[in-house]
Amino acid sequence: MDDQEMQLKVRRVSDKFTESMYVLANEPSVALYRLQEHVRRSLPELVQHKTDMQSWEEQSQGAIYTVEYACSAVKSMTNSSVYFKNIDSLLRQAITMKEQISNSHGRRQNDETSSPGPPVPAAQTSSASS
Numbered sequence: 193m194d195d196q197e198m199q200l201k202v203r204r205v206s207d208k209f210t211e212s213m214y215v216l217a218n219e220p221s222v223a224l225y226r227l228q229e230h231v232r233r234s235l236p237e238l239v240q241h242k243t244d245m246q247s248w249e250e251q252s253q254g255a256i257y258t259v260e261y262a263c264s265a266v267k268s269m270t271n272s273s274v275y276f277k278n279i280d281s282l283l284r285q286a287i288t289m290k291e292q293i294s295n296s297h298g299r300r301q302n303d304e305t306s307s308p309g310p311p312v313p314a315a316q317t318s319s320a321s322s
Contacts, residue, residue, distance in 0.1 A: 216222070
């Protein structure tokens with residue numbers, strides 16, 4: 193019986209010791225230490241990721257601004273097609289008027305040279321214009 197008692201006592205001591213070690217290993221201060229260790233190891237990598245993300249965000253914002261500006265330029269160009277059509281029409285009218293004036297001026301010169309009317313003396317025209 194002595195041997196059985198001894199085994200029982202050893203078993204109780206080992207169980208209590210195991211329980212104590214379990215409690216000690218899972219104590220909040222140990223957990224906080226492990227957490228601190230984890231943060232200390234992973235924080236530099238997280239900081240690097242954060243700076244990379246900020247850099248990418250700045251580049252993205254720049255690209256977005258460029259695209260929005262280009263879109264607004266294209267929209268304003270499509271809206272300006274009315275003005276370009278108007279300019280085209282006015283240029284065509286101006287060309288037509290210039291051709292009419294040139295034709296009219298050419299006819300007048302042809303009429304003056306071929307008209308059988310009395311010749312106008314050169315002295316009268318130069319004195320009249322003075």
